Amino acid sequence: MSENNREIHDLLVDYAGALRDGCIPDFLKSLTREEAATIQESYELPEATEMIRVLNGASFADTAVSPNVGLFIARVDAKIMSRKKQANAAKRTARTPKRRSSQVEH
Known part of the structure; x- marks a missing residue:
């Protein structure tokens, strides 16, 4: 060239x-x-x-490798589940009031 x-x-x-x-x-x-x-x-x-x-x-049809999207889909599903868990955890912590040290009974 x-x-x-x-x-x-x-x-x-x-x-x-x-x-x-x-x-x-x-x-x-x-x-x-x-x-x-x-x-x-x-x-x-x-x-x-x-x-x-x-x-x-x-x-090159015999040697060509078609992409396997299974791993990609599994990773996307895992990321979706991770984000759902994070969103649910954020909701739970927002609903439960935190106790202050002055409110704790001795």
């Missing part, structure tokens, strides 16, 4: 590599103004990038 003023097919190859490696922001930062203008004017690059995304998804 270090070559300046790459042609559209070179940009596409670099984009495919960045997509595979998960470094799209680095690819975008590497673009020169001329390359960005070339991409913007290109009618074939959007179609080619979509094809790359599809092929990349199909190629």
Whole structure:
């Protein structure tokens, strides 16, 4: 990605590599103004990038890990219960008057 003023097919190859490696922001930062203008004017690059995304998804479908949201849901439920307990504890302490040391019987 270090070559300046790459042609559209070179940009596409670099984009495919960045997509595979998960470094799209680095690819975008590497673009020169001329390359960005070339991409913007290109009618074939959007179609080619979509094809790359599809092929990349199909190629790595077996190794892709779908996120398990069970742990996330369990943590959210635990946080909700914790907040409910804190709210109930605050209500109980607000209802029960505190005794002052002068009111305590000896």
